[in-house]
Amino acid sequence: MARRWARRYDRAGGLELRGYVRGRSAVGRLRVVPENEIVTFGCRLNAFESEVIRQAANAAGLTDAVIINTCAVTAEAERQAGQAIRRARRQHPAAKIIVTGCAAHLSPDRYTALPEVDLVLNNRAKLQSQSYRSEQGSIADPVQTPPHFAEGPAGRYRAFLEVQQGCDHRCTFCIIPYARGASRSVPIGLIAARARGLVAAGYREIVLTGVDLTAYGADLPGKPNLGQMVRRLLAAVPELRRLRISSLDPAEIDAELWRLVAGEERLMPHVHLSLQAGDDVILKRMKRRHxxxxxxxxxxxxxASRPDIALGADLIAGFPTETEEMFRNSVGLIDECGLAFVHVFPYSARPGTPASRMPQLPNTVIKERAARLRAAGAAALAAELSNRIGSETDVLVERPGMGRAAFYAPMSFTGPDSPGSLRRMRVVGSNGAELMGVAVQ
Incomplete structure (x- = not known):
């Protein structure tokens, strides 16, 4: 499961929601304009693809459309997508409403049946400009790694770069492999070329995204692994100041990547782990590999490799058959791993997955456990930020008085604040959710 620009954490569903309006962030906020609006639900890969969609729609000459890029990770994500569709029609009665993304790919009939929807596109068609010139998209088209890349949102300094798609594993709770297909990797040469273009366009930080990043390269000639790709990318683009990796599977981190984590300053000291649970029985029932x-x-x-590193993780609350003791093992994992950024997902049965056929917990129990996990995560973040007081870190200034530390925490600050600049900051305080800093002269 894979989460940046002005985002909101939805505490009801445990999902990060992002929307883009003319290249700028918005969530659940639609305005009447003749240009296209894109509302995005879900992961960083979806956020990246929304930029591809924006370019494809513009290239096709499409105007006055609202495009909903859906997520299928939980039922809550689909419910909120439905709300966005209805709201779009109310606020844009004359606009063309287009629905795409993983939920639309898996359940096209559900969305074509909605009276508000004009067009449904699958995950392949949504990336192609010709889809926005026609009145129908074939849901059965095979998904492929797009040969093109997106420009980042205008006025921002961090860009997402897709390097991998799909997943060959079958975790029992996850429906994403059915929506994204088998694992496919983008060749290193194309990644480096696109990264050079992003840097030339003014981006200071690139975030590598994918469904299963640690599977990178297994389908390419020579089978380069993720660490080798990152090393070659940094060597090929020496002017790139900051590189971040979105999410890693703890079962498959290669030796070269570990060396880079320890010794490469341009690789940011922030690792997000796909953990999902802290109990071995539940991990086995999930078919996790760790x-x-x-x-x-x-x-x-x-x-040990990078003392200033900050760790994040995904955790699922209320997986089928989870007992109170099993759940407490997941809560305890936050402290035992020293996690700072905890993304909590209340378990949501996905049709057709093995976990949906297991004995389910009551929704009240799932919600209560999700709230407890979030509270533990919030306490861990507050402790991590408090421990950083007195230290120094490099901050990417994103807007006046606000930026992102190398270890991912947001920071408000005083001092020089030219957006897009990298500034050395001293941490002088924290409110539990973000840092406060002052520029180091």
Whole structure:
């Protein structure tokens, strides 16, 4: 499961929601304009693809359309997409409403049946400009790695760059492989060329995205792994100041990537781990490929390799058959791994997945456990930020008085604040959710 520009964490569904209006962020906020609006739900890969969609629609000459890029990770994500569709029609009665993304790919009939919807596109068609010139998109088209890349949102300094698509694993709770297909990797040469273009356009930080990043390269000639790709990318684009990796599977981090984590200053000290649970029985029932012990070992190795690193993770609350003791093991994993950024997903049964056929927990229990996990995560973040007081960090200034630290935490500050600049800051305080800093002269 894979989460940046002015985002909102939805505490009801545990999902990060992003929307883009004319290249700028917005969530659940639609305005009557003749240009196209894109509302995005879900992961960083979806956020990246929304930029591809924006370019494809513009290239096709499409105007006055609202494009809803959906997520299928949870039922809550689909419910909120439905709300966005209805709101779009109310606020834009004359606009063309287009629905795409993983939920539309998996359940096209559900969305074509909605009276508000004019067009449904699958995950392949949504990236092609010709789809926005016609009145129908074939839902059965095979998904492929797009040969093109998106420009980042105007006026921003961090860009997402897709390097991998799809997943070959079958976690019992996850429906995404059915929407995204098998794992496919973008060749290193294309990645480097696109990264050079983004840097030339003014981007100071690039975030590598994918469905299963640690599977990178297995389908390419020579089978380069993720660490080798990152090393070659940094060597090919020496002017790139900051590189960030969106999410890693703890079962598959290669030795070269570990070396880069330890010694490459341009690779940001921030690792997000796809953990999902902290109990070995639940991990087995999820068909995850790591144990609790392995997760803790990965976290300890990361901290030993890079003392200033900050760790994040995805955790699912209320997986089928989860007992109170099993749940407490997940809560305890936050402290044992030293997690700072915890993304909580209340379990949501996805039709057709093995987990949907397991004994389910009551929704009240799932919601209560999700709230407890979030509270533990908030306390861990507050402690992590408090521990940073007195230290110094490089901050990418995103807007006047606000930026993002190298280890991912947001920071408000006083001092020179030219957007797009990298400034050395001293941490002088924290409100529990973000840092306060002053520029180091």
């Amino acid at each position: 144990s609790r012990r392995q997760a803790v070992a990965v976290a300890q190795r990361a901290r």
